[in-house]
Amino acid sequence: MHIPDGFLDVQTSVIFTGLSAAGVAVALKGARSQLDEKTAPLAGLTAVFIFAVQMLNFPVAAGTSGHLIGGALAAILVGPWAATLALTIVLLMQAFLFADGGLTALGASTFNMAIVGVWAGYGTFLLIRKILPKKKTSIPVAAAIGGFISVPMAAISFTVQxxxxxxxxxxxxxxxxxxxxxxxxxxxxxxxxxxxxxxxxLASRSDLVYGWKNNTQKLEIRNA
Amino acid sequence: MLNNRRFYIGGFVVSLFLAGVVSFYASSSPDGLEKVAEDIGFIETAKENTNADVLLSDYGTKGVDNERASVGIAGVIGVIGTAVVAGVAFKLIARKPRMVKN
Known part of the structure; x- marks a missing residue:
């Protein structure tokens, strides 16, 4: 879903670059208060993993392929703010290093995947998690549904653009x-x-999964 | 439970393997947006990427003819590059005592 240059006119590209910049600024603020020394490395690894898996286009129908966006995945692993930042980093790397997605369209692509993809996926995840039994095994199910919904939502976002x-x-x-x-x-x-x-x-390090621990941990008092 | 070292090294190695080896087997069909644009016709409005001459353009390494190596090298560079950029960025963001100056 990386938009090439030329699809959108200049004004639209500028508008969505502005919206993305605002979204990334809010995400920076959120991530700053949420991430700590323990969770920051997972945010980095999440960006790396998403970059790698985005290279793996899978066939979906005759002559069509798709690949992971990873917005929901990142949000569940490291929280929605860090997820927006991780996706933005991936998109920047792809645009500048690999010419994947146009540079003028980068703001619009970031809006669709790093903001809409992340938040639609995370919102759906929260909703499904609420409905399902409060068990560890419910988390991957809610995650899968969040991931599923995030893609057509990002597609709708492109259609709006x-x-x-x-x-x-x-x-x-x-x-x-x-x-x-x-x-x-x-x-x-x-x-x-x-x-x-x-x-x-979850099986290897459930203590690191944002979408699981913020469901189970009680508030704790920490020194600032 | 894996310890930190194993978990992060494991995750990084899996990513290297996916981008460096498995990527060769990825479908080369157009992705959803591209296919829709082709079918409907607005693919014609796409301009050549201003960045198209970059060394790793379209996940191939310039000057490497072997396709497997070409995409593999591009993938490995991407994984390492993303690790460096994201690693530094999130480390700075997570640093608590002082705000990072912009």
């Missing part, structure tokens, strides 16, 4: 239908990878 300022003139409804349809299929892959990864980290 298309509606605001595409350089092409094809109808927005056509784009919406095609984007959502395709990305529901990709979302299944996203859900599977998200659920499996969260369950692997």
């Amino acid at each position: 298309y509606a605001v300022g595409a350089t092409a003139t094809y109808s927005t409804t056509t784009v919406l239908g095609a984007m959502v349809g395709t990305h529901i299929l990709i979302g299944i892959g996203e859900g599977l990878i998200t659920g499996l990864t969260v369950s692997a980290v």
Whole structure:
């Protein structure tokens, strides 16, 4: 879902770059208060892992592939603020080192994946976690559903950008239908990878998983 | 429970393996957005990436003809690069006593 240069007009690119910058600023503030010396390395590893898995396009339908976005995964592992930052770092690396995604569209791509992907995935995760029994085994299930939903949400977010300022003139409804349809299929892959990864980290280091420990730990008093 | 060292080294090695080895087997079909753009027709509005000449453009290493090595090297560089950038960034962000100056 990396947008190439040219799809969106200049104004739209500028608007979404501004929105992304604001979102990243808020995420910085949130991450600063949430991350500590113990959790910061996991945020770094999450960015690394997402970069690696984003290279692994899987086939979803004839002539179409998809790859992990990782917004929900990152949010569940390290919290939504650090997740937005991790995804933003991945997108920056991809745009500058690998020419994956246009530079003028980077703000719009960041908005779709690092902000909408993260928060839609995390919000869904929280909702499902609430419904499911309060057990460790519920976490990967909620994570998978969060991952699944995050992809069509990011696709809808792109469609909004298309509606605001595409350089092409094809109808927005056509784009919406095609984007959502395709990305529901990709979302299944996203859900599977998200659920499996969260369950692997839970099995090896459940103390590090943000989406599990903030469900179980009581508030503790810490020195500032 | 794995200790910290094992967990982080394990995670890093898995990432290296995925980006350096498994990436060769990734599907080369267009991704969702690209396919939709092709099918509907707005792919024509895409401009060539201003950054297209970069050394690792499109996850291939310039000058390396072997496809497996070309994508593998690009992946390994990406993993190490992301580790350095994200590692430093999150370390600075997590530093408590003083705010990082912008």
